[in-house]
Amino acid sequence: MAMFKFARRAAGSVQGDAGRPSGEAEVLAFCRETVSKVSALEPAARDCADEDLRDRTRAYRERLQGGETAGALLPEAFATVREAARRAIGLRHHDVQVMGGAALHLGMITEMRTGEGKTLTATLPAYLAALSGQPVHVMTANDYLATRDRNWMRPVYELLGLTAGLLEPAPRADVAVRRAQYAGDITYGPWNEFCYDFLRDNLAWDLDGISQRGLGVAIVDEADLILIDDMRTPTILSGPVTGQEDRHEAVARAAAALLPGAHFTADQAARTASLTEAGLAAIEDWFGIDNLYDAANGGLAHLVENAVRVLAYERDRDYLVSGDQVMLIDQKSGRPLQSRYADGMHEALEAKERLPVQPMLQTIATVTLRDYLRQYDHLTGMTGTAVSEALIYRDLYGLDVVAIPANRPVIRMDHADTLYRTRQSKLAALAADAGRRAGAGQPVLIGAMSAADAEEVAALLADAGTGCEVLAARNFEREAHVLAEAGRPGAVTIVVKMAGRGVDIILGGPGGDHDAVADRGGLCVLGTERTGDRRTELHLRGRAGRQGDPGESIFYLSMEDQSVASLTRAVPASMRLPDGIAFRRLSHELDKAQVRTALGQAQWYQANVAFDDVLAAQQHSFYADRRSVLHEPDMRTRLTSILDDVITDEVEAALKAEAAPGDLARQLARIYPVTRESGDISLAMQGGGADRVASVIAAVRRDARQAYEIREAALGEQLMRDLERRVLLSVSDRAWREHLAAMADLLSSLQIRAAGGTPSPAGYQREAAALYTAMARQVRRDAVRHVFHLKVEPQRKQS
Numbered sequence: 001m002a003m004f005k006f007a008r009r010a011a012g013s014v015q016g017d018a019g020r021p022s023g024e025a026e027v028l029a030f031c032r033e034t035v036s037k038v039s040a041l042e043p044a045a046r047d048c049a050d051e052d053l054r055d056r057t058r059a060y061r062e063r064l065q066g067g068e069t070a071g072a073l074l075p076e077a078f079a080t081v082r083e084a085a086r087r088a089i090g091l092r093h094h095d096v097q098v099m100g101g102a103a104l105h106l107g108m109i110t111e112m113r114t115g116e117g118k119t120l121t122a123t124l125p126a127y128l129a130a131l132s133g134q135p136v137h138v139m140t141a142n143d144y145l146a147t148r149d150r151n152w153m154r155p156v157y158e159l160l161g162l163t164a165g166l167l168e169p170a171p172r173a174d175v176a177v178r179r180a181q182y183a184g185d186i187t188y189g190p191w192n193e194f195c196y197d198f199l200r201d202n203l204a205w206d207l208d209g210i211s212q213r214g215l216g217v218a219i220v221d222e223a224d225l226i227l228i229d230d231m232r233t234p235t236i237l238s239g240p241v242t243g244q245e246d247r248h249e250a251v252a253r254a255a256a257a258l259l260p261g262a263h264f265t266a267d268q269a270a271r272t273a274s275l276t277e278a279g280l281a282a283i284e285d286w287f288g289i290d291n292l293y294d295a296a297n298g299g300l301a302h303l304v305e306n307a308v309r310v311l312a313y314e315r316d317r318d319y320l321v322s323g324d325q326v327m328l329i330d331q332k333s334g335r336p337l338q339s340r341y342a343d344g345m346h347e348a349l350e351a352k353e354r355l356p357v358q359p360m361l362q363t364i365a366t367v368t369l370r371d372y373l374r375q376y377d378h379l380t381g382m383t384g385t386a387v388s389e390a391l392i393y394r395d396l397y398g399l400d401v402v403a404i405p406a407n408r409p410v411i412r413m414d415h416a417d418t419l420y421r422t423r424q425s426k427l428a429a430l431a432a433d434a435g436r437r438a439g440a441g442q443p444v445l446i447g448a449m450s451a452a453d454a455e456e457v458a459a460l461l462a463d464a465g466t467g468c469e470v471l472a473a474r475n476f477e478r479e480a481h482v483l484a485e486a487g488r489p490g491a492v493t494i495v496v497k498m499a500g501r502g503v504d505i506i507l508g509g510p511g512g513d514h515d516a517v518a519d520r521g522g523l524c525v526l527g528t529e530r531t532g533d534r535r536t537e538l539h540l541r542g543r544a545g546r547q548g549d550p551g552e553s554i555f556y557l558s559m560e561d562q563s564v565a566s567l568t569r570a571v572p573a574s575m576r577l578p579d580g581i582a583f584r585r586l587s588h589e590l591d592k593a594q595v596r597t598a599l600g601q602a603q604w605y606q607a608n609v610a611f612d613d614v615l616a617a618q619q620h621s622f623y624a625d626r627r628s629v630l631h632e633p634d635m636r637t638r639l640t641s642i643l644d645d646v647i648t649d650e651v652e653a654a655l656k657a658e659a660a661p662g663d664l665a666r667q668l669a670r671i672y673p674v675t676r677e678s679g680d681i682s683l684a685m686q687g688g689g690a691d692r693v694a695s696v697i698a699a700v701r702r703d704a705r706q707a708y709e710i711r712e713a714a715l716g717e718q719l720m721r722d723l724e725r726r727v728l729l730s731v732s733d734r735a736w737r738e739h740l741a742a743m744a745d746l747l748s749s750l751q752i753r754a755a756g757g758t759p760s761p762a763g764y765q766r767e768a769a770a771l772y773t774a775m776a777r778q779v780r781r782d783a784v785r786h787v788f789h790l791k792v793e794p795q796r797k798q799s
Helices: 024-046 050-065 070-089 095-105 123-130 143-159 175-182 191-201 223-229 245-256 277-287 300-312 345-352 369-373 387-397 423-439 451-463 476-485 514-519 534-541 584-631 635-656 661-669 680-686 692-715 717-753 761-789
Strands: 109-111 136-140 164-166 186-190 217-221 234-241 264-267 272-275 319-322 325-329 360-368 378-383 401-403 418-420 444-448 469-471 492-496 523-527 551-558
Touching: 024 070, 024 095, 024 401, 050 070, 050 143, 070 095, 070 123, 070 143, 095 109, 095 123, 095 378, 109 387, 123 136, 123 143, 123 186, 123 217, 136 143, 136 191, 143 164, 143 186, 143 476, 164 175, 175 186, 175 191, 186 191, 191 234, 191 360, 191 369, 217 223, 223 369, 223 378, 223 387, 245 277, 245 300, 245 345, 264 300, 272 277, 272 300, 272 717, 277 300, 300 345, 300 717, 325 345, 360 369, 360 584, 360 717, 369 387, 369 584, 387 401, 387 534, 387 584, 418 423, 423 444, 423 451, 423 492, 423 523, 423 551, 444 451, 451 469, 451 492, 469 476, 476 492, 523 534, 534 551, 534 584, 584 717, 584 761, 635 661, 635 692, 635 717, 635 761, 661 680, 661 692, 680 692, 692 717, 692 761, 717 761
Parallel strands: 109 378, 109 401, 136 186, 136 217, 164 186, 217 378, 418 551, 444 492, 444 523, 469 492, 523 551
Antiparallel strands: 234 360, 264 272, 319 325
């Protein structure tokens, strides 16, 4: 049977032209040349009436259909969009935005500084790509930004005769609504909604249940957040599995008795933990079993692995307890999440905290963001920080990075880090500095790396009579409103981690006096500490000094900070550094430490995606075959081919085991109703020689085909076809769910066997392939068995 063959979309460029520029110098030269060409075409575009601009869209489409390349059309298309934006929303693309659009068209990760107008930039490649009719998906970090950007840019597209759809979060999305949203020439949405729809489409039972019309072009905003930070985040569709609640509680009690180091090793930063050999023995003694991984223990191993893993999760850092619920925390924004872990992880956290354990969720379908994005024909992205992560983009996505120059020179002053002896003295000095600046009319943005720091600074400011706003990333719309006011004179705003990301801070605020605030030094960014995450730091600094505005940034450090302590252990305790020292050498060492952290992170990603890719390849194969079932015009040929495969497997296994004719008949009867009056099978089995196996297979196939004809005659042709399609989809879906659980168990088992180290990707791939082969064989067997044995009402014959 031609089932479960690996299928993968080929990555490609929208441009599709020979001689595509390569290397940053060539790409920038191409982008600058594009600006010259677009600017030369601008006067003609301005002379067009609105309807003439709209007619250009039709003409461009005809030229593409006639064989002209998108690359050849690019200058004219960009000039058209530039003029449409000027008319529709009063914004004309700057030259650097045209450069950014050209780089996105080439399939680059485009670095554009904060405030350079990435939202408007995206309209250029989105329009050009949409002309060919391929789906264009613009992905954002959250639903607020998707709604804002789509509504903001929609007049530009509509002036040019295009439509822009919007994906809104919907746990149970209506397929008809989703199809309409994807029917737009360009569709905006949060990245996770695209992933959820992809999974739902691959579980559809008919073609009308599919919402996406293909994976053509993905333009990713905040690329570093989505393509790197969330790349291994799985999007999961799950369903409840009842009856495991008591087992979770019992396993949590066993895990609580384990000793760190002796019974398990934990990595708090990576949030991973695994049993040692002594720990495995302790668990087996606790439950009175000989082998934790024996199938007779009913999945106990998976529950134990989850219970051990959550020992590396820290309350109020990785999750919150609110009432009788465990709420996850977004590690970048500090935002409480409404989602739950699947595969028993969330239930393990509830049991650890001695809360009521909710019914366990079983994974029905899952995909990592990286795997989903790599299935697009053309992937590109833009962000404020990309160059520092160029290695990751290249190795994991095959994408190169280009830095687009700022529209106006950056004049922000980045001061040297200021060092204090204690955390308390550091925060007190920071609050005092913020109060002084606010009193002088300068707006201040304080970047806190934890909610605790934010609350303490806010309390210090309140004690000093300075008001402030605190954003802990809990409500996107409120964040946007608060940040819109953060540039007003004397405003003090505290953001936790990356709260409010994607929203610019304009000096003076909306309708305010920009120049008056600029004269006071512009926005000042104060950081409560420096961490190993350079991108978060650069984004925070980049809030100030947008579009050539003045601004400042200062980071306050203490000897108690983890990042500082790791670099100053060699400093003698007797050496008393004065508080408030501008320590440039320490800043330099922290910069180097961040580079080392980035390299280590890249290596960690590379090591782990090797495991992700094994399941991803299997999923591509599984989904490709499942889609082929939906499109299959001849289910009879497909099922009889599957029937032949199953018969071959059964006969070969029986003969290898030297089964008697009666044993083979009973074995076959579990699959299809053996024709009793036929003695061909027995005669074939009594034969000898090299042709014996082939003779028996041929005899059984003839018998099975006869049973198949009888079944079809009883049900009627159309009902038989419907039954075959639905049975194959049903047994495939059930087998895939079980396979996902088996793959999770396999990885856990390999991690234990590696004794806390990294298991071999080759070993994982080998054992995973065996599981997949077994699953495919079981799907074939179950499909045949159900087609023959399911009780179905036959079609009534027309009189």
